[in-house]
Amino acid sequence: MTAPGTALRSPALRARLRGYALFAAVALLLLVVAPLALPAFRLDELAKYLCFAIAALGIGLAWGQGGMLTLGQGVFFGLGGYAMAMYFKLHDADGDLPDFMVWSGVEKLPALWKPFESPVVAIAAVVAVPVAVAAVLGALVFRQRVRGAYFAILTQALAAAFVILLVGRQGLTGGTNGLTNFYDVFGRDPEAESTQRTMYFVTAAVLGVLYLAARQLVKSRFGRLLVAVRDGEDRVRFLGYNPATVKTVTFAISAGMAGLAGALFVPVVGIISPSLLGVVPSLELVVAVAVGGRYALAGAVLGAVVMNYAKTEFSEQWAGGWLYLQGALFILVMTLAPKGAVGLYEQVKDAVARRRTPERPVPAQSVQGEAA
Amino acid sequence: MDSLLNQVPIGLSIGAVLLLVALGLTFTFGQMGVVNMAHGEFIMAGGYTAYMLQDWAGSQAVLAALPVAFAVAGALGWVLERLAIRHFYGRPLDTLLLTWGVSLVLQQAARDLFGAPNVQVVAPGWLTGRIEVLGGALPYARLFIMALAVACVAGIWLYLSRSRPGRRMRAVMQNRQLAEVSGVATARVDQLTFFIGSGLAGVAGVALTLIGPVGPSIGTYYIVDAFLVVVAGGLGQLRGAVIAAVALGMLNSYAEFWTDASLAKVIVFAVVIGFLQVRPQGMFVLRSRALT
Numbered sequence: 001m002t003a004p005g006t007a008l009r010s011p012a013l014r015a016r017l018r019g020y021a022l023f024a025a026v027a028l029l030l031l032v033v034a035p036l037a038l039p040a041f042r043l044d045e046l047a048k049y050l051c052f053a054i055a056a057l058g059i060g061l062a063w064g065q066g067g068m069l070t071l072g073q074g075v076f077f078g079l080g081g082y083a084m085a086m087y088f089k090l091h092d093a094d095g096d097l098p099d100f101m102v103w104s105g106v107e108k109l110p111a112l113w114k115p116f117e118s119p120v121v122a123i124a125a126v127v128a129v130p131v132a133v134a135a136v137l138g139a140l141v142f143r144q145r146v147r148g149a150y151f152a153i154l155t156q157a158l159a160a161a162f163v164i165l166l167v168g169r170q171g172l173t174g175g176t177n178g179l180t181n182f183y184d185v186f187g188r189d190p191e192a193e194s195t196q197r198t199m200y201f202v203t204a205a206v207l208g209v210l211y212l213a214a215r216q217l218v219k220s221r222f223g224r225l226l227v228a229v230r231d232g233e234d235r236v237r238f239l240g241y242n243p244a245t246v247k248t249v250t251f252a253i254s255a256g257m258a259g260l261a262g263a264l265f266v267p268v269v270g271i272i273s274p275s276l277l278g279v280v281p282s283l284e285l286v287v288a289v290a291v292g293g294r295y296a297l298a299g300a301v302l303g304a305v306v307m308n309y310a311k312t313e314f315s316e317q318w319a320g321g322w323l324y325l326q327g328a329l330f331i332l333v334m335t336l337a338p339k340g341a342v343g344l345y346e347q348v349k350d351a352v353a354r355r356r357t358p359e360r361p362v363p364a365q366s367v368q369g370e371a372a
Numbered sequence: 373m374d375s376l377l378n379q380v381p382i383g384l385s386i387g388a389v390l391l392l393v394a395l396g397l398t399f400t401f402g403q404m405g406v407v408n409m410a411h412g413e414f415i416m417a418g419g420y421t422a423y424m425l426q427d428w429a430g431s432q433a434v435l436a437a438l439p440v441a442f443a444v445a446g447a448l449g450w451v452l453e454r455l456a457i458r459h460f461y462g463r464p465l466d467t468l469l470l471t472w473g474v475s476l477v478l479q480q481a482a483r484d485l486f487g488a489p490n491v492q493v494v495a496p497g498w499l500t501g502r503i504e505v506l507g508g509a510l511p512y513a514r515l516f517i518m519a520l521a522v523a524c525v526a527g528i529w530l531y532l533s534r535s536r537p538g539r540r541m542r543a544v545m546q547n548r549q550l551a552e553v554s555g556v557a558t559a560r561v562d563q564l565t566f567f568i569g570s571g572l573a574g575v576a577g578v579a580l581t582l583i584g585p586v587g588p589s590i591g592t593y594y595i596v597d598a599f600l601v602v603v604a605g606g607l608g609q610l611r612g613a614v615i616a617a618v619a620l621g622m623l624n625s626y627a628e629f630w631t632d633a634s635l636a637k638v639i640v641f642a643v644v645i646g647f648l649q650v651r652p653q654g655m656f657v658l659r660s661r662a663l664t
Contacts (some may be wrong), residue, residue, distance in 0.1 A: 095400045144652035149464040153599040160596045161637040168634020323480040328471030
């Protein structure tokens, strides 16, 4: 171990320590301050935002780091959510058919539902199904070098088709209403305050762990390769790597995160339905990431929490106003601060630092162009 | 067998709607690399133009609205290009998000101006009725939309291949830098392209009033399918767009016929993904040696 005095002079280490301190501060805020200070229903609301933050983290990874603008994260969120909700439904029904199936005249439990009687299978499916879908789609699309706007449009079409399918298969999916009315979440009453509190802590912990894992991934060799693919896919190919693999793996990871987020969303909010998953909700997640700052994972998380909070607050006051505000905010962010809040903060910090020490060279701008 | 043939006119008419909706996109997306999510709201603007003109033109509003809607939607597009999009060239993904913000604002504006419920445009008398085609009944309105689609494609084709501004447009599409050094004012061509592309959305909006009501969210129903047509047809390719629109229309109608409406969209999506395995850049590709 080196003496702390000398080590602290290294700016890299200082930045790292600052990062840890910030993470610890946010963790303290989420795990200690918020549960003590917030009334139960606000805490439940925050848990919902944290679910979105987990999905946003995946978008930050795929889009911010990998340049893949995925407009279909709602699909993966939904796959995870439905997998979880199917287990709850079957558990509640206790051998009978789930209530909505009876209403839509289904007589026998569909084969698709059979495996979800087991909680282990359901929880595994929460991650495995979205990952598998994303891996297949990613492999097909990226192998053929379909990228950029094409990829964005395809994922959006996937979201549109997914929702239409969910709505159309009433007997299998609960149709427009989705799956709701759960009476038993792993032996607890989902409406009870203690359950909601526990769910909040579970969600916050999952977010924290995934955030650290994602950071580690970004800092790893793979993460550098991912950024390289974003900034110059062909160059990476000429250097002997296969960009398709890098992109597919990342896309699958981000889908897995969205699936996990959806699965946590179900006990937290008590419903999963097509209206939460379509083109617009998927885009709203991307908006949140863009506003927070797409090139930083923390920006994605911050954006998801702040934007969803703003949406709730604003919609309560003036529903139409939220759309104006969201649209206007988005236009402003894209034109004036494409790197979002985190980018803005860094710009201000750089400007201040430069004024303080005029002789210091201007920090090199990192290349953050888009692979068109 | 009869019912199989029945699907042909249905498929063709879906294809005609898709084509009208996607035609403008092939230019704004194809030539300028702008993924204009607000295209759907320009369609909406066209529909509302027809609705507004009803007071003045009565039941002939649809005919009167065609040129007016072209101008209104075109002007909206031109303003959008001038104010925002021109700062975004070369960043297609950012234009997608930017124009989505615009589309949210326009939708809410329509809700505040015209009210949230859908409004109806009365079709002219000579468009009510239907004819028997291949054993199925085809409403005149659908026939009119097909004719309109054909007329728009013919007009665009003539414009691109026979007129000077059209030639400049093709030059910019094929090689922007070379066009610029050859003295083509690319910025002005971009403005015109955006005007025409958006104007076509307005025309599509008028056509849509013939088959259904107009509402603030009408654009969102068509925008995703329209982009799929462009992706399958190839960027900026007129014939690609025509073939892709008809093919997707047919596929839609047959998939719905054999399965149901909810599976049809999934099938269409799967077929497009499968098609991109063979032709990753769509049906027709502008050959270029440029590297991405």
